[in-house]
Amino acid sequence: MKSVLAIRHVAFEDLGSFEAVFQHHGFDxxxxxxxxxxxxxxxxxxxDLLVVLGGPIGVYEEDTYPFIRRxxxxxxxxxxxxxxxxGICLGAQLIARAMGARVYPGPAKEIGWKPLQLTEAGRHSAVAHLDxxxxxxxxWHGDTFDLPEGATLLASTDLCAHQIFSVGAHVLAFQCHPEVLGDTLERWLVGHACELAANHIDVPELRADGLLFSRQLAQQGSLCLTQWLVQTGLVK
Incomplete structure (x- = not known):
């Protein structure tokens, strides 16, 4: 049986909608x-596949959280x-750091729902489903990173130029959260309550947007992941 190992940093930021895709294709x-x-x-x-998930710490905080080095x-x-x-969110930042790129605080917190802007390469990749x-x-992030050497930029937003990148057929890294499930988003709202309050985020609005957009995102995210798994050779 094919295997997925998911590195998790907080319990509620899990594989989300992606887990059903892995189960459908027979991954343990x-x-x-x-x-x-x-x-x-x-x-x-x-x-067979390593997935590194999100979390509320910075890659550059290794003195505070020594496990980051490992x-x-x-x-x-x-x-x-x-x-x-x-990689997803912190996972993408960790991949960027592992490839020698700089990870640092972005110009502003980017928390909420907005569409991606795909690059030409993105429109011809699996992330075309996330257009x-x-x-x-x-x-849901405050940090950003320089594009690693050898990586291909696939998507951006107005606040964050480096939203999704790939490296060959074997690496896909999301600064954003294509895996989020609307059914479990309330865990995020509670788990990140201090961050939301500190940044004056309207929680009822964020909740309402989640109800409005999360089902479609789950469908498109599943299509994206499935196509990428085929491209890696993990799924036929």
Whole structure:
């Protein structure tokens, strides 16, 4: 059976709608909680697919959260072998750092729903399913990163130029959240309550937008992930 190992940073930021796609295609899904489990014991080459999920910390906070160093080392070992790797939000930032790119606070927090603007390369890739004409997208981040050397930019927004990038056929990294499920978004609203309050985010509006947009995003996100899995050779 094919395997997915998902590195998780907070319990409610999980694989979301992507998990159903993996189950449909016969993957065995396992989670590792980065902050409490020993990442140095994880075999970087063992899973067929490694997914690194989101979280509320910064990649540059390794002195405060030492496990970040082990996570970056794990990603470097994986990427050197050119093995299928998927990153979401913090996961994308960690991939960028593992590839030698700078990760740093962005010009402003980007929290809420807005459509993506695809590049020409993006329109000819799996992320074409996430074009703004097809779906809105959930954004929830304050940091950004330089585009890693050898990466292809696939999508942007007005506040964040580097929203999605790929590296060959084996890496896909999302600064945004194509995996979010409307049924579990309330966990995000509670779990990130302090951040939302500090940034004066209208929670009822964010909740309403989630109800409005999340079902379509789940459909388009599933199409995107499935096409990418075919391109990597993990799914026929």
């Amino acid at each position: 899904v396992t989670y590792v909680d980065a902050c409490v489990e020993d990442l140095s014991a994880v075999d970087a080459a063992a899973p 996570e970056v080392a794990l990603l470097q070992a994986r990427l050197e072998r050119q093995l299928p790797t998927l 703004g004409a097809s779906t809105s997208m959930l954004h």
